[in-house]
Amino acid sequence: MTREEAEKALQTSSRRSFAVAGLAALAGAGAWKWAGTEENLRANLERNASLTKGLVSDRRLAETYPVSMAQTPRTNGVIGLESDLDLDKWRVMVDDSKPWTLEQIKALPKFEMTTELRCIEGWSTVVRWSGVRFRDFAARCGVNPASTYVSLTTPDENYYVGLDMASALHPQTMLCSEMNGEPLDADHGAPLRLVIPVKYGIKNLKRIGNIRFSQQRPKDYWAEEGYDWFAGL
Amino acid sequence: MTNYEIKAKHPLAIRWFHWFNFPLLTLMIWSGMLIYWANDIYFVGWGDRILFKFFPEEVWKTMNWEHRLSEGMAWHFLLMWFFVINGALYVSYTAISGEWRHLLPERRSFGDAFQVVLHDLGIRKEPLPYAKYNGAQRIAYTGVVAMGVGSLLTGLVLFRPVQFSWLMQLLGGYEAARAEHFALTVGYVMFFGVHLGQVVKAGWNNFRAMVVGQQIEEVAK
Numbered sequence: 001m002t003r004e005e006a007e008k009a010l011q012t013s014s015r016r017s018f019a020v021a022g023l024a025a026l027a028g029a030g031a032w033k034w035a036g037t038e039e040n041l042r043a044n045l046e047r048n049a050s051l052t053k054g055l056v057s058d059r060r061l062a063e064t065y066p067v068s069m070a071q072t073p074r075t076n077g078v079i080g081l082e083s084d085l086d087l088d089k090w091r092v093m094v095d096d097s098k099p100w101t102l103e104q105i106k107a108l109p110k111f112e113m114t115t116e117l118r119c120i121e122g123w124s125t126v127v128r129w130s131g132v133r134f135r136d137f138a139a140r141c142g143v144n145p146a147s148t149y150v151s152l153t154t155p156d157e158n159y160y161v162g163l164d165m166a167s168a169l170h171p172q173t174m175l176c177s178e179m180n181g182e183p184l185d186a187d188h189g190a191p192l193r194l195v196i197p198v199k200y201g202i203k204n205l206k207r208i209g210n211i212r213f214s215q216q217r218p219k220d221y222w223a224e225e226g227y228d229w230f231a232g233l
Numbered sequence: 234m235t236n237y238e239i240k241a242k243h244p245l246a247i248r249w250f251h252w253f254n255f256p257l258l259t260l261m262i263w264s265g266m267l268i269y270w271a272n273d274i275y276f277v278g279w280g281d282r283i284l285f286k287f288f289p290e291e292v293w294k295t296m297n298w299e300h301r302l303s304e305g306m307a308w309h310f311l312l313m314w315f316f317v318i319n320g321a322l323y324v325s326y327t328a329i330s331g332e333w334r335h336l337l338p339e340r341r342s343f344g345d346a347f348q349v350v351l352h353d354l355g356i357r358k359e360p361l362p363y364a365k366y367n368g369a370q371r372i373a374y375t376g377v378v379a380m381g382v383g384s385l386l387t388g389l390v391l392f393r394p395v396q397f398s399w400l401m402q403l404l405g406g407y408e409a410a411r412a413e414h415f416a417l418t419v420g421y422v423m424f425f426g427v428h429l430g431q432v433v434k435a436g437w438n439n440f441r442a443m444v445v446g447q448q449i450e451e452v453a454k
Contacts, residue, residue: 017445035311062394
């Protein structure tokens, strides 16, 4: 046939295909709008978390590095660190009733590790951390065994993080009092901070004031800003 | 007079995979940029000499990619499922249907690709022999799938570096994986530029075949 005849013969199926393509594009735009609500995006983050959090166990340890690689991490943000702190009067309050001094905490078996602190912004720094394992601390707190979550807050409660119990009891989760061989300075969370290499930096709360064990998922500062509550690595 | 015929070109499945992937990859790159903004450290240059920074301040502003990290992560970690599933279906389909025979590079494809480049630069004057995909296309279309696998692997490390720590070590560490993930993205954008140029050059009949599946071909009388 001639070129024109061929074009003509192709016209019907061509129109049909482009109509289907147009409808598919509309459906795609609809799906985009539907999926993009805050609620649905969060539901997906939760699904991702439950798909992968089963893997956080004693067998999955964060990579450790030689001490020689350790550096001072950036200090991002001062939320919860803005008020003056009297180190002598400072206590960690457990479940709003049991105060712990730094000396009491440091009397627990010492634990040290060199891991990579990974910020949700995309940078990372290898740091040498010293302190005690959170699981050793929890074992001495008389925690209600039914507890499934832990909440940590700064003394002024302006910054707060929530952890699932498996992550909190992970063998590399620690209450840290020293960084790179020196006691923590104020910017890095003196006198005691959380270090949890199986989570992004946002969960590594500085200047711990309160630790509360619970059966309900605690509120979390950055989760309220649209970030993943689980924030697991 | 030249004679023409309507010939089937692209199977329906391939067309769906292609057109599903296009907006999906675009949105993956968009959400990726929202994430990358929070630590925009990459540039082209050497030592202290910066030829081009990803990205200059004006680009961030114009594109409205600033202060949207949480939004970017939420989208990226949703769309990734569809990107991977679509890619896996595409590869399975080409494997099972036999389409791979048109797509995988052959020994001669590298020489052919060189001829394509010479032709496109206007150095080679005689027309290229007709094939569904020429040597350059075979290399490009297989290469871009390999890049997709690379994005998946480096992405897994960025998504869950502790749980995929063995893969992280294989890829040179967390920061290396991030740089690789970004470099692959730059690769997609370059692929897209060349692809778009070639599609425009090849013309409507060729483009229509990617939607309709058929194209009009000249046949000997």
